[in-house]
Amino acid sequence: SQTIHQWPATLVQPVGSPLSLECTVEGTSNPNLYWYRQAAGRGLQLLFYSVGIGQISSEVPQNLSASRPQDRQFILSSKKLLLSDSGFYLCAWSVQRTRGAGNSPLHFGNGTRLTVT
Amino acid sequence: GENVEQHPSTLSVQEGDSAVIKCTYSDSASNYFPWYKQELGKRPQLIIDIRSNVGEKKDQRIAVTLNKTAKHFSLHITETQPEDSAVYFCAVNTGGFKTIFGAGTRLFVKA
Numbered sequence: 001s002q003t004i005h006q007w008p009a010t011l012v013q014p015v016g017s018p019l020s021l022e023c024t025v026e027g028t029s030n031p032n033l034y035w036y037r038q039a040a041g042r043g044l045q046l047l048f049y050s051v052g053i054g055q056i057s058s059e060v061p062q063n064l065s066a067s068r069p070q071d072r073q074f075i076l077s078s079k080k081l082l083l084s085d086s087g088f089y090l091c092a093w094s095v096q097r098t099r100g101a102g103n104s105p106l107h108f109g110n111g112t113r114l115t116v117t
Numbered sequence: 118g119e120n121v122e123q124h125p126s127t128l129s130v131q132e133g134d135s136a137v138i139k140c141t142y143s144d145s146a147s148n149y150f151p152w153y154k155q156e157l158g159k160r161p162q163l164i165i166d167i168r169s170n171v172g173e174k175k176d177q178r179i180a181v182t183l184n185k186t187a188k189h190f191s192l193h194i195t196e197t198q199p200e201d202s203a204v205y206f207c208a209v210n211t212g213g214f215k216t217i218f219g220a221g222t223r224l225f226v227k228a
């Protein structure tokens with residue numbers, strides 16, 4: 001069966017420090033991969049998605065970036081964190097389909113709670 | 118782009134009563150409508166989904182209805198239990214890579 005691992009679970013970082021969150025998926029090949037952010041008490045905002053190695057699409061202009069160095073590895077990074085980057089970051093995967101993720105549900109990791117101080 | 122509105126933002130019901138959450142969307146090309154449940158501090162998990170060629174789908178105590186003409190869909194939970202207390206998100210996908218979420222409904226089931 002498929003599993004998704006996301007780490008760390010919690011992170012407290014000072015403003016201006018770098019960030020690296022990692023996500024890996026097991027049990028499936030060529031997944032679509034996603035990074036979502038959830039502010040406290042809010043909905044889910046799509047940050048990045050990837051349909052293949054090295055292919056990254058950004059949805060929200062910001063000081064975050066994403067990379068996919070391997071088929072089942074997705075990394076979220078920042079060179080300098082802002083206070084507004086605080087939130088609950090969720091990695092997700094879905095089945096790769098010819099015309100996109102369309103009818104395939106998202107499977108989320110356990111999330112990383114980031115607090116920027 | 119697609120816009121998804123979800124109501125109500127908070128819903129409180131007595132145990133055993135029914136709960137209904139409604140969502141509207143803007144893009145008529147949308148064809149996939151999943152619902153996710155998120156318990157406090159945990160990840161969202163799919164509870165039910167419906168595709169545009171279906172008007173209603175039921176799974177035990179939960180059901181989803183879709184009105185493509187009016188561009189709205191609803192989640193129905195019958196015989197609510199305290200463990201149904203959570204935040205529920207509707208979502209919409211147009212067949213592409215983006216799944217757009219509603220703002221969420223916080224459901225409280227009082228014992």
